[in-house]
Amino acid sequence: MERFSLSTLDAWLLQEVLAVTGQPPIRYVAQCGAQALPADGAYLATVRFHSRNALLRLILDPDTGFGDGFAEGEITVEGDLVGALAATFRAMNLRRRRGWLSGLVSSGLAALQPRDLRASSRNARHHYDRGEDFYSHWLDRQMLYTCAYYPVPDLTLEEAQIAKMDHVCRKLQLRPGERVVEAGCGWGALALFMARHHGVEVKAFNVSREQVRYAQWRAREEGLERKVEFIEDDYRNIRGSFDAFVSVGMLEHVGPEHYADLGRVIQNAIGRRGRGLLHFIGRSHAEPLSTWIRERIFPAAYPPTVGESARVLEYADYAILDVENLRPHYEKTLMEWLSRFEAALPAMREAESEDFLRAWRLYLAGSVAGFRMSALQLFQVTFAGQDYTDIPWTREHLYTQRAIDLQTSTRSKESWMAAMS
């Protein structure tokens, strides 16, 4: 009798999960063998619960129950992980229910988390100080951990990251001898690219000690240490006067309550004559990341809407010149990272725990699904002060000149790759 009733409980719980997630095309299977199928019986993937505990935890704590169960190996997905997550996003979104898996938890908590200088450093270090060994298994050769740009879809990730840096530099219209400040410079690839290919001087800030050390080593290796200065410090401590401001992948970690601070930092750095670019993960409506992502992967991250991010620039009257949504490019970038990550699992097992690797795989797959389903966006915002005099007449130079560069020997794909190797 007991076995029968617990199995009935499992079946009921599985039906609950199916209902709460809006009947996605997913088969849910409990440890006892009980299963729940969508109404038409067709499914893309099977989600298997290896303990009753995992199933109960999902019901009781939907925000983190799926992610934690997956990380611990108590929940597995058979079939296309990205497809299963994307289908569930969609079903839940249509049902207007928010919760686990959807990455769409409706709570204002993320925006309220304190981000003083020490906490910011701690939050960013949690993610980025893991060291280049781990990331080098699945990022491109230059370790760019932000959305790539594919002028044509068949580029390699290596090429697309170079094309991204080139796209950013074209938008900034850099000229030799200019001074650029970069806020949140990762492992330093963009700062070095700007100095090498555009002849500018760069001061690049980052709170991750590991990343700054790596970037400084690269600058010395490439003989660029007199052109590029990497500084281990918070963006709020930027000092000096510059022609351009650039930040790729930092705004997500700034927090809306500090957007005016960032606006003031930009104003002090480039004044009325300067221009700049913000590249960040965003949203089409205001909503924090899922609790699981915020608690386990990216502490205190918040992807803003275009409207929220505009507060940074309105603070000091910078005119937005251009906003480009590169969402399809981030879906492709993340797919590439996920494939490389999965291929590198055997090698990574030497240094990392299974729980960690499963959690990270879910984070990458969930991010692909989020961009695919329009739950996440990737914005590049170009802006200029009132006295910036070189606003381009159209945006044609972002496209026509690129075609020439990719086809001539002066800066071919091959020469780019050679320069980077």
Add this chain to the structure above:
Amino acid sequence: MERFSLSTLDAWLLQEVLAVTGQPPIRYVAQCGAQALPADGAYLATVRFHSRNALLRLILDPDTGFGDGFAEGEITVEGDLVGALAATFRAMNLRRRRGWLSGLVSSGLAALQPRDLRASSRNARHHYDRGEDFYSHWLDRQMLYTCAYYPVPDLTLEEAQIAKMDHVCRKLQLRPGERVVEAGCGWGALALFMARHHGVEVKAFNVSREQVRYAQWRAREEGLERKVEFIEDDYRNIRGSFDAFVSVGMLEHVGPEHYADLGRVIQNAIGRRGRGLLHFIGRSHAEPLSTWIRERIFPAAYPPTVGESARVLEYADYAILDVENLRPHYEKTLMEWLSRFEAALPAMREAESEDFLRAWRLYLAGSVAGFRMSALQLFQVTFAGQDYTDIPWTREHLYTQRAIDLQTSTRSKESWMAAMS
């Protein structure tokens, strides 16, 4: 004695004007001959007060004193009117003083003005019902009263307005047989262009009876009355299901308190699968238009920031795909309108009063100056619902295809012009 003391008063008042406007390179001259010059004595233009009353009114009522005095001929400007206004914008902005001439009056009143359906109609009619006779003197042949687009700077206004419609259609990626709804269609040029060149069906809404009648007449003349329906009604009364939503030059008249209404209208019209474009005059920081413009020229108009306008789209989770700032194009368009307007003054005097023509000339010149000095922006925002499946891979198609079109006989400049004549 009395003449002497009043002249002293004039001189003091002129010095006040010079100080309040931040010492622009302008010479101010009172009726009595007293004058005030900037510190270095150099000036671009002379502002002459033909009565003490005009000078006093400017001091006592800075928001409307200049515009009204200019309209009545009590204040004249000798020299480059646009240059004088631009220099004064700049001086006042640097001084962070707001008031007359600057178009930057810091008051939240505009955002609070009620815009019920009847008031909206009244406001729009005030400006647009003036009739095509007046506008035909200085607009292009097709009567487009919104920013043109110059893919290359040496196009005529006629060509640039066609290029603008083409640019909008490329951004919308229209396909034959699709259904498009246009909110605020002016004299109908874009709706007819979309139907003629892209084979779509269009429902176009406008509250200006005069404009709708003109557009309906044009549709019949061009044999497009079965493809394009012009409807005299408010955007809030849009009904039906469409593939795309487009609005060029209406958002300025919607008012921030109705952005959610507009979001709901868009949602009902195009759902999750549709896409659309908003084209509007905007700001780099939140601030109403000058009182004079709002009271005398555009009742209840409010140009939003990108951040404010984003509320329209965030309401129903539309993803912003692209924002383009066409500010230099509107400066050029307005310069062209102003030249044509000035050339047509003798002809327009038959139907319009001098006061009206002077006010309108000031409005056009002030708008040129506003765009030149970055006090005004022109945004085109392209957006799509979550289920829109044709997001272009890059924006290259906006540029490379155009170059081909302009150079081949299939849709050359000449064939465009012939089709429009």
